[in-house]
Amino acid sequence: MKLRQHGFTLVELxxxxxxxxxxxxxxxxxxxxxxxxxxxxxTQGLAGGLRSAVALVQAAWQAQGGTGTSATMAGGVVVxxxxxxxxxxxxxxxxxxxxxxxxxxxQGNTVALAVPTSTWTPPNPGTCNVTYNDTTGVxxxxxxxxxxx
Numbered sequence: 001m002k003l004r005q006h007g008f009t010l011v012e013l014x015x016x017x018x019x020x021x022x023x024x025x026x027x028x029x030x031x032x033x034x035x036x037x038x039x040x041x042x043t044q045g046l047a048g049g050l051r052s053a054v055a056l057v058q059a060a061w062q063a064q065g066g067t068g069t070s071a072t073m074a075g076g077v078v079v080x081x082x083x084x085x086x087x088x089x090x091x092x093x094x095x096x097x098x099x100x101x102x103x104x105x106x107q108g109n110t111v112a113l114a115v116p117t118s119t120w121t122p123p124n125p126g127t128c129n130v131t132y133n134d135t136t137g138v139x140x141x142x143x144x145x146x147x148x149x
Contacts, residue, residue: 036126043128043141046109046120050132050139053097054086058137061085073097086137089118094132 057079061071066085070078077099080092087093090113100106110121119142121129131140 039126039128042122046122047130047139047141054137057087057097058085086134089113089115089134
């Protein structure tokens with residue numbers, strides 16, 4: 001009577017472990033960079049949202065004659081603007097234009113209002129943030145260090 005053994009030999013197991021090690025060593029660097037890419041994407045998305053809000057407010061201000069210190073948006077929201085039609089860095093300016101709940105937090109982003117430049121920081125930013133200058137209407141992603149590009 002012949003007994004038949006089932007299972008893998010030690011050599012087969014070592015070969016499988018070596019192959020898995022090689023695959024992990026080549027795949028791991030690709031996944032490490034995902035966090036930095038997510039930070040960059042969040043910063044660029046925030047900058048795009050700010051640019052859109054500024055453009056919409058200025059378009060509404062122009063459509064309403066291009067004068068005055070406010071622009072009435074859809075839904076009756078009145079946004080405070082400067083002489084060029086850009087939303088000012090106040091709770092009744094850019095904060096309303098971005099439809100934020102408060103002047104400190106906006107859809108998960110942290111806001112530091114200042115004149116003329118406010119700073120908007122996405123969650124888990126590393127060194128990423130976005131600045132908005134209410135004098136010129138310019139939105140600038142600020143990428144400092146290696147966590148942003």
